[in-house]
Amino acid sequence: MASVKHDRVENGQTPTWINYIGGEWVDSHGGRSIDVLNPASGELYARMHAATADEVDRAVSAARAAVKTRALYEMPPHARMSLLFRIAIELRAMSEEIVPVLVGENGKSVSFARDEIECAAQYFEYYGGIADKVFGKSIPLGGGYVDYTQFVPYGVSAQIVPWNFPLEIAARSVAPALACGNAVITKSPELSPLSMCFLAKACERAQVPRGYFNLIAGHGSDVGEALVAHAGIDQIVFTGSIETGRRLLHHAAEKIIPMVAELGGKSAGIVYPDADLAAVVKSAAIGIFAHGGQVCSAGSRLLVHESVHDELVEGIAAWIKTRTMGPGLEDHFFTPLISEAQRDKAEGFVTRAVEEGATVATGGSRPAGRRGFYMQPTILTGVTPAMEVNQREVFGPVLSVLKFSEPEEALEIANGTEYGLAAGVYTKDLSRAHWTADRLEAGTVFVNQWFAGGNETPFGGFKKSGYGREKGVEAMANYQQTRNVAIRL
Ligand code: NAD
Numbered sequence: 001m002a003s004v005k006h007d008r009v010e011n012g013q014t015p016t017w018i019n020y021i022g023g024e025w026v027d028s029h030g031g032r033s034i035d036v037l038n039p040a041s042g043e044l045y046a047r048m049h050a051a052t053a054d055e056v057d058r059a060v061s062a063a064r065a066a067v068k069t070r071a072l073y074e075m076p077p078h079a080r081m082s083l084l085f086r087i088a089i090e091l092r093a094m095s096e097e098i099v100p101v102l103v104g105e106n107g108k109s110v111s112f113a114r115d116e117i118e119c120a121a122q123y124f125e126y127y128g129g130i131a132d133k134v135f136g137k138s139i140p141l142g143g144g145y146v147d148y149t150q151f152v153p154y155g156v157s158a159q160i161v162p163w164n165f166p167l168e169i170a171a172r173s174v175a176p177a178l179a180c181g182n183a184v185i186t187k188s189p190e191l192s193p194l195s196m197c198f199l200a201k202a203c204e205r206a207q208v209p210r211g212y213f214n215l216i217a218g219h220g221s222d223v224g225e226a227l228v229a230h231a232g233i234d235q236i237v238f239t240g241s242i243e244t245g246r247r248l249l250h251h252a253a254e255k256i257i258p259m260v261a262e263l264g265g266k267s268a269g270i271v272y273p274d275a276d277l278a279a280v281v282k283s284a285a286i287g288i289f290a291h292g293g294q295v296c297s298a299g300s301r302l303l304v305h306e307s308v309h310d311e312l313v314e315g316i317a318a319w320i321k322t323r324t325m326g327p328g329l330e331d332h333f334f335t336p337l338i339s340e341a342q343r344d345k346a347e348g349f350v351t352r353a354v355e356e357g358a359t360v361a362t363g364g365s366r367p368a369g370r371r372g373f374y375m376q377p378t379i380l381t382g383v384t385p386a387m388e389v390n391q392r393e394v395f396g397p398v399l400s401v402l403k404f405s406e407p408e409e410a411l412e413i414a415n416g417t418e419y420g421l422a423a424g425v426y427t428k429d430l431s432r433a434h435w436t437a438d439r440l441e442a443g444t445v446f447v448n449q450w451f452a453g454g455n456e457t458p459f460g461g462f463k464k465s466g467y468g469r470e471k472g473v474e475a476m477a478n479y480q481q482t483r484n485v486a487i488r489l
Contacts, residue, residue, distance in 0.1 A: 001432065003174070011246030012125065012329065014044060014046060014305050015046045015047060016033060016046065016047040016048070017047070017049065017193070017194050017197050017217075018049045018197075019042070019048060019049055019051050019053075019055065019059075019214075019215060019216050019217055020197070020200035020203075020213070020215040020393065020399060020447055021055060021058055021059045021203075021214050021216065022058065022059070022061075022062030022065075022211050022213060022214065022290045023060055023062070023204065023332055024212060025416075026055065026058075027049060027069070028049035028050055028052060028055060028455060029052060029055070030049055030050065030051075030055075032049075032052075032132050032400070032437075033047040033048060033049050033050055033219065033464050034048045034050050034051040034190050034193065034219070035047060035217070036048055036102050036105050036192070036193065037338065037339070037370055038105070038372075038375045039106065039335075039336040039338055040326075040327035040328060040336050040338065040371075040372045041327075041371050041372050042109055042340070042371055042372055042373065044419070045105055046104075046105065046462070047333075048193045048194060048217045048299075049215040049217060050186040050217055050222075050223060051147075051217060051223050052216045053226045055122045056185075056216060056223060056226040056230065057226075058215040058229070059185045059216050059227075060156060060185060060227075060230050060232040060233060061137075062179065062183075062210070062214055063156040063183035063184070063214055063232075064156055064213055064232050065154075065183050066183040066199055066210060066211030066212045066218075067153075067182070067183045069209070069211075071212070072178065072181040072183075072209060072212055073152075073153060073155075073181040073184075073206055073210040074440065075213060077131055077132035077133075077134070078132050079234060079393070080128075080131040080132070080178075080179065080181070080415075081128045081129065081131040081132045082118075082128070082205060083123060083128070083178070083207070083208060084124045084125070084127055084128030084131060084175060085124065085128045085206035086205075086206035086207070087121075087124040087128075087202045087203055087206040087208070088121040088122070088123075088124035088128070088201075089121075089206070090201070090205040090206050090306065091117060091120055091171075091198065091202045092118070092121045092283050093123040094198050094202065094486060095114065095117045095200070096414075098113070098117050098167070098195055098198045099113045099114060099117065100329065101118060101194050101198070102166075102167065102192075102194075103119070103327075103328040103329050103483070104194075104197040104329075105191075105192045105194045105195065105336065106166070106191075106195070106328075106338060107165075107292075107328050107335050107336040107338055107372075107373070108291055108328050108335055109328040109331045109332060109335050109425075110328060110329060110331040111320065111424065112291055112328070113328070113380065114288070115215055116165055116167055116168045117167060118169070119168045119169035119455065120167045120168050120170070120172075120199070121171075122455050123171040123172055123175040123176075123455055124169075124175045124458065125170065126175070126191060127175040127176045127178070127179035127476075128175070128179065130176075130179055131179040131180075132238065132477060133150075133456045134151050134180070134476065134480070135181075136148055136151060136247035136482070137149050140445045141486065142334060143336055144484075144489050145486060145487060145488060145489065146487040147482065147483075147485065147486045147487065148485050149482050149483065149484050149485070150373050150427055151180065151339045151480040151481070151483075151484050152333070152480060152481050152483070153177075153180045153479060153481075154166075154181070154182055154185050154234040154235045154257075154258070154478070154480070154481060155182060155183070155234035155235075156184075156185065156232060156233045156234045156235075156464060157177045157182040157183065157184045157185070157233075157234065157235050157237060158174075158185050158187075158227050158228055158235065158236050158237070159173045159186045159187070159236075159237040159238075160179070160185060160187050160220070160224055160228070160232070160236070160238045160239070160240060160244075160248070161173075161186055161189055161196070161239060161240075161268050162189050162240045162241075163191040163192035163338055164191045164192075164294045164295060165291075165295075165298070166188060166189055166195055166196050166340070167194070167195045167196055169239050170186050170188070170196050170199055171185075171199065172239075172361065172455075172471060172475075173223050173237045173239070173478075174186060174199065174213065174474075174476045175195060175451065176476055176478065176479050177237070177472075178208070178212065178213070178474070179252070179479070180476060180480040182212075182235075182370035182479055183211055183213075183344065183443045184213050184214065185214045185216065185227060185233070186213075186214070186215050186216070187216055187217070187218065187220075187223060187224050187227055187280070188215060188216070188217045189277075190217070190219050190220065191288050191338050191339055192338065192353060197215065198328075199215065200213060201214075206452070208236040214299075214382060220244060228251040228252075229251055229263075230312065231255070233253055233255075233257065233309065234257055235257050235260075235478075235479075236248055236251065236252050236257065236258075236259040236260070237256050237259070237260045237478065238259060238260065238261055239262040239263075239470075240262075240264075241264050241298075241393075241448075242264050242418075242464050242465075243265045245261045245263045245466060248261075249261065250467035253379050255326075259458075260466075260467075260470065260478045261294070261466035261467055262459075262461065262466050262468070262470055263296075263421070263461055263466035264296055264393045264419060264465060265296050265298070265299055265300075265419050265420075265461070265465050266300055266301065266345075266390075266391065266392065266393050266419040266421075266422055267298065267299055267300060267301065267391060267419070267421055267422040267423055267424070268299070268300075268301035268302070268303050268413065268419045268424070268427070269283075269284055269299045269301070269302050269303065269426060269446070269450060270303045270404075270410045270411075270414055270423075270426065270436060271284075271302060271303065271308065271312060271405075271426045272407070272425070272426060272427040272432060272469070273305040273307045273308050273430070274428050274429055275308070275427050275428065275448075276426075276428065276448075277308060277311060277312060277387060278315070279426075279448065279449075280312060280315075280426045281312065281315035281318075281319050282319065283299075283326065283424075283426070283448070283450045284302050284312075284316060284317045284399070284450065285316050285320065285447050286450060286451070287299030287424070287446075287450030288377075288398075288399040289320070289323075289333070289334065289397050289399075289413055290379045290451075292333070292334070292335060292336070292337045292345075292375065292396060293324045293394065293395065293396045293398060293451065294337065294338060294342070294395055294396065295483055297422040297444060297451070298369070298395075298447075299399075299415075300398065300401065301390060301392060301399075301400045301401075301409045301414075302399060302400070302401045302402070302468065303402050303403075303404050303413050303414060304401060304403060304404070304449060305403075305404060305405070305410075306403045306404065306405050309403050311425050312401075313361055313379060313381055313401055313407045314361075314378060315360045316399070317361060317379060320362060320363075320379075323347075325367065325370075325374060325475030326373070334374070334376075334377055334397070336372040336373040336374045336375075337374055337375050337376045337396060337397075338373065338393070340373050340420055341416075342373065342396065343366060343373040343374070343375045343396070345394070345395070345396065346375050346394055347366060347375065348391050349388070349392070349394045349396070349398060350364050350365065350389075350398060352379050352388055352389070353383065353387055353388065353389040354380075355385075356387045356388065356389075357382060357384070357387075358383045358387060358389065358400070359380065359382045360375070360378065360379075360380060361379040361380065361381045361401075362376075362379045363376035363377050363378030364376065364378050365397075365453070375396055375397055376397070377389070377399075378397060378398045378399065379401060380398065380399065380401065383400040383401060383402050383450075384402065385416050385432055386401065386414050388399075388401065390413075390470075391417050392418070407435075407436065411440070413437050414440055414441075415439075415440065415441045416447040418439045418463055418464040419461070419463060419464060420442050420443060420461050420463035420464070420465045421438075421442060421460075421461045421462075421465035421466075421467045421471065422442050422444040422445070422446065422457055423440040423441075423442035423444070423445070423446070424445065424446040424447070424450055425437055425445065425446075425447050425448070426447075427447075427448075433447045433448070433462035441463060441476065442455075442461075442462055442465075443458075443459065443460045443461050443462050443469070444459055455472075456472055458470075458471055458473075459471040459472070
């Protein structure tokens with residue numbers, strides 16, 4: 001087993017975590033670090049060394065050198081498969097060590113943290129399972145020729161990860177990238193950079209060839225920008241907001257390299273009057289309140305047929321009372337938001353919605369007398385399509401409820417934003433479910449259960465929610481390109 005030099009150093013009371021570049025754990029020479037706060041208390045939890053521009057350069061050089069060795073590309077496919085499986089094994093082996101760190105830096109519950117680690121491990125198994133089943137075609141050209149296609153990795157994959165599911169989203173892109181033979185540089189999110197160090201540790205322990213996985217931390221505006229602007233990268237894989245995505249697309253255009261854009265959402269669930277309302281209550285509540293609504297595919301809008309509107313709103317308000325609020329370490333359902341700014345942002349949306357005429361059915365603000373970045377689960381009724389809260393992503397525990405009377409009207413409201421990440425339909429009538437799903441402008445449609453799907457199902461946006469598909473077999477297309485070889489015999 002490769003030795004782990006040190007992934008963190010004790011610095012007085014505050015542990016300081018470091019970057020992983022070219023197969024080594026490195027202290028940043030810039031002397032800058034990021035304060036990582038515990039969302040449940042607002043107190044300093046740890047420090048993370050921020051990479052310098054030189055270190056970004058070093059990570060790109062390490063990745064370029066790795067690609068040049070062709071070590072992963074020429075590895076027998078079954079060996080690449082085993083390598084990815086070993087990463088999964090190493091991640092699972094560290095699970096109980098990762099859980100408190102992920103909870104401590106991110107605020108999420110122990111249960112959600114465990115699920116995230118398991119999901120991350122499963123990505124390596126899923127793409128490990130595909131790694132030895134990638135092959136091109138033989139194309140007949142008539143006598144005197146042999147023609148075949150090959151799948152070729154892009155080379156150096158620069159990956160930028162958001163803070164809501166740092167480990168899971170990193171694994172979602174790193175696993176298929178390695179399965180295809182690319183070298184990866186991942187920039188962790190500044191608010192939640194620590195748990196991803198375990199991914200680097202798993203890669204090290206699994207003996208991923210030197211330079212094929214690099215992890216750097218830092219703010220988007222300098223370290224992220226230095227990475228995506230670097231001339232030595234061959235693709236960008238970005239998961240985050242529309243605003244940042246747009247900026248990164250300029251960098252991709254400048255270099256003429258491909259970019260995967262997994263951006264935000266404002267997803268609507270349509271509730272027809274024949275739906276199983278008890279099931280809708282639970283599904284819709286989990287759809288918006290899981291991890292405080294800090295989920296790209298959160299069901300932040302519920303479009304309810306007028307005949308069942310009141311019953312459903314009362315049902316969700318009652319469901320909220322069956323769950324408790326508190327620190328993730330105690331495994332409460334309603335855990336704090338990631339930061340003070342995120343909580344203030346969610347509160348601001350509610351205030352402005354009320355000014356525009358919406359009604360707070362429950363919640364609406366931060367809970368009184370609590371430290372940390374808590375926000376009450378909130379239901380807004382009387383929301384209309386033009387309101388800001390119906391049009392813009394809150395990324396917090398705020399459910400907007402709108403009424404409709406005709407299916408066409410529901411579709412118009414659901415499709416009436418610039419987003420197109422996910423959508424949902426609740427009905428017992430399969431024909432109506434299909435009719436609706438087929439008209440929803442979204443890359444994912446959930447029928448009768450929000451978040452249905454898994455690592456196996458493709459995920460990505462229509463419209464400004466982005467393009468490219470992560471997850472599933474489809475994601476392989478992001479990480480390899482086709483070369484045609486035509487031979488005149
Ligand atoms: P963000 O865009 O602010 O940041 C995302 C990442 O980009 C961070 O690592 C940040 O440091 C980096 N970044 C910021 N500016 C940069 C720059 N100029 N150059 C390079 N990197 C830069 O988003 P966020 O607040 O971290 O995440 C929330 C957003 O992510 C929401 O909109 C959410 O819907 C979206 N999201 C989408 C998916 C998906 O799969 N579609 C998944 C999770 C989150």
